[in-house]
Amino acid sequence: MVEILRGDLIAQRIEGEVRDRIVQLQQQHDCHPALAVVLVGEDPASAIYVGRKKRAAARVGIRSIEHRLPADTAESDLMALIAALNADPAVHGILVQLPLPQQISSDRVLGAISPDKDVDGFHPVNVGRLSTGTGGLVPCTPLGCMILLDQVFDDLKGMKAVVIGKSNIVGKPVALLLLERECTVTVTHIHTRGLPDIARTADIIVVAAGVPGLVRGDWVKPGAVVIDVGINRVVDADGAKRVVGDACADEMDHARVITPVPGGVGPMTIACLLSNTVRAAEMALGLVDAAASD
Numbered sequence: 403m404v405e406i407l408r409g410d411l412i413a414q415r416i417e418g419e420v421r422d423r424i425v426q427l428q429q430q431h432d433c434h435p436a437l438a439v440v441l442v443g444e445d446p447a448s449a450i451y452v453g454r455k456k457r458a459a460a461r462v463g464i465r466s467i468e469h470r471l472p473a474d475t476a477e478s479d480l481m482a483l484i485a486a487l488n489a490d491p492a493v494h495g496i497l498v499q500l501p502l503p504q505q506i507s508s509d510r511v512l513g514a515i516s517p518d519k520d521v522d523g524f525h526p527v528n529v530g531r532l533s534t535g536t537g538g539l540v541p542c543t544p545l546g547c548m549i550l551l552d553q554v555f556d557d558l559k560g561m562k563a564v565v566i567g568k569s570n571i572v573g574k575p576v577a578l579l580l581l582e583r584e585c586t587v588t589v590t591h592i593h594t595r596g597l598p599d600i601a602r603t604a605d606i607i608v609v610a611a612g613v614p615g616l617v618r619g620d621w622v623k624p625g626a627v628v629i630d631v632g633i634n635r636v637v638d639a640d641g642a643k644r645v646v647g648d649a650c651a652d653e654m655d656h657a658r659v660i661t662p663v664p665g666g667v668g669p670m671t672i673a674c675l676l677s678n679t680v681r682a683a684e685m686a687l688g689l690v691d692a693a694a695s696d
């Protein structure tokens with residue numbers, strides 16, 4: 403019988419650890435970690451995610467400062483806000499919610515965030531550090547996936563991992579983290595020829611393709627572990643709205659472990675955002691080095 407790995411429960415444990423570190427920072431350094439969340443436009447899904455991040459920050463004692471800008475904001479105005487947040491010593495983390503409206507270049511915006519405040523880990527300096535295994539702030543969803551795998555395995559060395567999806571926010575960074583742990587990593591995507599056969603070779607499948615139910619039961623070797631990053635809003639045959647992952651959850655009985663959607667990777671992403679914010683505050687105080695691996 404497949405084990406359902408409850409990310410929401412592990413996220414609660416991480417939140418507890420983050421809360422303890424914040425108490426230390428407050429008592430020993432009079433430091434109050436703060437996260438600036440920038441939301442441009444009215445995308446309803448983005449508004450929901452930002453709301454979740456704010457509530458989670460409040461639970462652990464992180465001050466969250468929300469900046470809501472209209473959908474027609476000029477790139478230069480957003481850049482000016484980022485410059486002000488970079489310069490503000492009371493702000494430890496900056497998150498610009500993606501996607502951005504089309505008149506704004508997300509590459510330029512992400513590149514303008516100070517790498518030391520880049521709690522998403524999307525700045526090219528942090529991408530470079532990740533690719534050379536020299537620390538930096540690591541993207542939240544990939545970090546959450548690795549913590550989930552650490553619940554299953556003592557050591558990932560020598561495992562065969564297949565990543566499905568090649569995005570900058572999940573597929574590429576999670577592949578680098580798996581490689582750093584000495585997995586043999588194959589990065590694939592929806593255009594990969596023979597994808598089911600490749601997936602069947604995997605001990606670990608991480609799927610972040612944004613295609614509901616892409617990974618079928620017969621893509622998964624018996625005993626494999628499936629980390630499902632997909633969050634897809636679908637309408638059932640009976641008209642009910644549901645959130646489903648990129649794997650067919652009801653075809654995974656022969657797998658060793660699968661992460662549920664919702665309640666799997668999503669809550670881990672938020673817990674890792676909180677943990678990155680505390681790490682940014684610790685870095686600002688000189689308590690940890692940006693080059694440290696944790």
Ligand SMILES: Nc1nc(=O)c2c([nH]1)NC[C@@H]1CN(c3ccc(C(=O)N[C@@H](CCC(=O)O)C(=O)O)cc3)C=[N+]21
Binds near residue numbers: 522663669
């Ligand atoms: N700069 C930036 N950083 C991000 O990290 C970022 C972003 N932009 N844009 C959008 C995506 C999406 N994302 C999610 C976070 C948590 C859940 C989450 O907690 N999901 C719950 C609820 C799912 C639901 O019902 O909607 C779950 O999976 O259990 C989902 C999605 C962060 N993102």
